[in-house]
Amino acid sequence: MAIIERKKLIDSNPSIENKPYFLANELIEQFRHNKQVIFEANETIIKANNEQKAIQVYLNNLANSLRQEEREKLKISDINYKPTEAKPIRVKAPSTGRTKLDLTALKKAASELGVSLIFIQQLIISKGISIDEARDVIRKSIELAKQSVQ
DSSP states (O other), X not given: OOHHHHHHHHHHOTXXXXXXXXXXXXXXXXXXXXXXXXXXXXXXXXXXXXXXXXXXXXXXXXXXXXXXXXXHHHTOOOTTOOOOOOOOOOOOOOOOOOOOOOHHHHHHHHHHHTSOHHHHHHHHHHHTOOHHHHHHHHHHHHHHHHHHHO
């Protein structure tokens, strides 16, 4: 159950007196349960991996007694084979060519429009436009919003 749903259930139950403590206790119990489930799942994975490795080693030993054609049909491969790791391709991030924004002009535009400075800054950066262009975009957006309300 999601934490928010669990909290709503606890909050809606009038018989529970100390709701934060009760929720914390419930979450700790769920945490312990999840920890045990994860531990058991990891044990299962480790056991399966060990079985796989044992089978692979046995097949490698058995492959010596088989003919080449039989080995290829069974696709028995060497457990010790380790392919070379591919080097990751590194792509240079494109330069944004950003210039420093005029803080006073940003503050002036924000106060004129009645919006936050960060809002204008994000618009400028995301669209790659100037402060004046951002001011016009926001002004048009506000006018459209006012018209749709009326």
